[in-house]
Amino acid sequence: MTTATTSQPAFSPDQVSVVFVLGGPGAGKGTQCEKLVKDYSFVHLSAGDLLRAEQNRKGSQYGELISNHIKEGLIVPQEITLALLRNAISENLKVNKYKFLIDGFPRKMDQAVSFERDIVESKFVLFFDCPEDVMLQRLLERGKTSGRSDDNIESIKKRFKTFEGTSMPVIDYFETKSKVVRIRCDKSVEDVYKEVQDAIRDRL
Ligand code: UP5
Ligand code: MG
Numbered sequence: 001m002t003t004a005t006t007s008q009p010a011f012s013p014d015q016v017s018v019v020f021v022l023g024g025p026g027a028g029k030g031t032q033c034e035k036l037v038k039d040y041s042f043v044h045l046s047a048g049d050l051l052r053a054e055q056n057r058k059g060s061q062y063g064e065l066i067s068n069h070i071k072e073g074l075i076v077p078q079e080i081t082l083a084l085l086r087n088a089i090s091e092n093l094k095v096n097k098y099k100f101l102i103d104g105f106p107r108k109m110d111q112a113v114s115f116e117r118d119i120v121e122s123k124f125v126l127f128f129d130c131p132e133d134v135m136l137q138r139l140l141e142r143g144k145t146s147g148r149s150d151d152n153i154e155s156i157k158k159r160f161k162t163f164e165g166t167s168m169p170v171i172d173y174f175e176t177k178s179k180v181v182r183i184r185c186d187k188s189v190e191d192v193y194k195e196v197q198d199a200i201r202d203r204l
Helices: 029-039 047-056 063-071 078-094 109-118 132-146 153-176 189-203
Strands: 017-023 043-046 099-103 124-129 180-184
Touching (some): 017 029, 029 124, 029 189, 043 047, 043 078, 047 063, 047 078, 078 109, 109 153, 124 189, 153 180, 180 189
Parallel strands (some): 017 099, 017 124, 043 099
16 A cells, blocks of 8 residues: 655754745835844845846846746746745755745745745744835835836836735735734834834744
């Protein structure tokens, strides 16, 4: 008789601590992560930043694919992002860093399931909840200087559509597991950060 083998995550949440940081484009994920890194011993891994670095890496076979997906506001196939995150986690573990803020990931259900099945189960999810008009203003403002290929009105609209249709179901899924810490972020950076600190105090 054959028995089905169930795959185990590479790490237990006791060894490696992962907090997912989710929210719409321009909600302030990166801004708040930077502040958390200063005050707590987290490593900040932005999936978008990892993808942009891979896109610009000389000799990358994925450069063009990543570039097209980002401009169109589409989700890059999960294998690429998972490999980048797995590598970044491994590199940090070598230097005894075990606490991660994973920013902008998972943004599609397959990524959420694969990451928690193969790498490690998340501790909780910080969800930055922000009205679309506020995010739009922030991104258009940032677009004046950011040089990001997706900070223009056409790409921003596509990013919003992907967020609503593809990424919100991930938040809903984590809600069913009571893992979501929801933060309103249409207020100043400092006020948002106070709410973040209050909300995570009991969870760390
Ligand atoms: N700002 C921030 N907070 C503010 C506040 N409280 N008050 C006033 N201004 C505030 O902030 C955005 C701007 O707003 C900044 O100018 C900031 O100063 C200001 P930021 O902190 O950068 O917001 P963030 O939520 O990080 O916005 P970002 O644009 O990075 O979000 P996205 O989720 O769209 O971008 P990301 O880099 O994560 O992904 C880009 C693309 O990569 C995706 O669209 C997708 O194509 C691809 N991708 C994948 O395919 N797979 C992944 O797993 C991840 C990404
Ligand atoms: Mg960001």
